[in-house]
Amino acid sequence: MAALDFLRRKHDVNVLHFDHGTAHGEQARAFMERYCTEKQIPLTIGETKGTCPPGPSREEWWREQRYAFFDKFFTVPVITVHHLDDCVETWVMSSMHGTGKWVPYRRRHVIRPFRLTAKRELTLWCQLNNVPWIEDESNENLHLSRNYVRHEMMPHVLKVNPGIAKTIKKKILESNDEQQSR
Numbered sequence: 001m002a003a004l005d006f007l008r009r010k011h012d013v014n015v016l017h018f019d020h021g022t023a024h025g026e027q028a029r030a031f032m033e034r035y036c037t038e039k040q041i042p043l044t045i046g047e048t049k050g051t052c053p054p055g056p057s058r059e060e061w062w063r064e065q066r067y068a069f070f071d072k073f074f075t076v077p078v079i080t081v082h083h084l085d086d087c088v089e090t091w092v093m094s095s096m097h098g099t100g101k102w103v104p105y106r107r108r109h110v111i112r113p114f115r116l117t118a119k120r121e122l123t124l125w126c127q128l129n130n131v132p133w134i135e136d137e138s139n140e141n142l143h144l145s146r147n148y149v150r151h152e153m154m155p156h157v158l159k160v161n162p163g164i165a166k167t168i169k170k171k172i173l174e175s176n177d178e179q180q181s182r
Contacts, residue, residue, distance in 0.1 A: 001133040002122035003081040014042040018066045021048040024136045031134050074109050082112040085119040088168045
């Protein structure tokens with residue numbers, strides 16, 4: 001919501017909202033419909049089709065469904081709000097599998113310009129500018145890998161390296177990936 005508020009101040013924006021079919025999905029959809037109607041922002045809603053097949057994790061399947069929806073809008077840039085905390089979590093998760101990567105700046109026409117912004121800064125923007133937001137209760141579900149990393153592992157990672165976000169931010173800035181984004 002912080003990024004939407006920030007971007008709509010100087011740009012004409014359209015909102016793409018994807019309903020993952022979680023228990024929170026209906027509440028999030030209604031919230032976005034109210035907000036976009038009030039602010040007169042065009043809104044397009046996509047949703048998960050079917051149930052997760054055997055094989056991929058739910059997170060992986062949801063991601064593929066979401067990007068398939070985004071790909072329908074390939075003629076325009078689609079901005080997602082992956083932030084620095086997401087990059088750190090992704091690096092921790094992928095490092096356990098031997099790859100040590102972060103969220104890339106671009107995936108085809110989908111760009112992520114807020115990767116160097118901490119989540120707390122986005123929350124602060126909302127608070128200072130009276131921008132409403134809601135939290136997805138499924139983010140508390142520790143059966144989902146990312147949530148387990150976020151809630152159970154990250155406090156320990158931060159004890160070992162309190163500057164991990166600064167380290168990952170530096171690595172992103174030094175990487176070829178970030179150079180291509182400028």
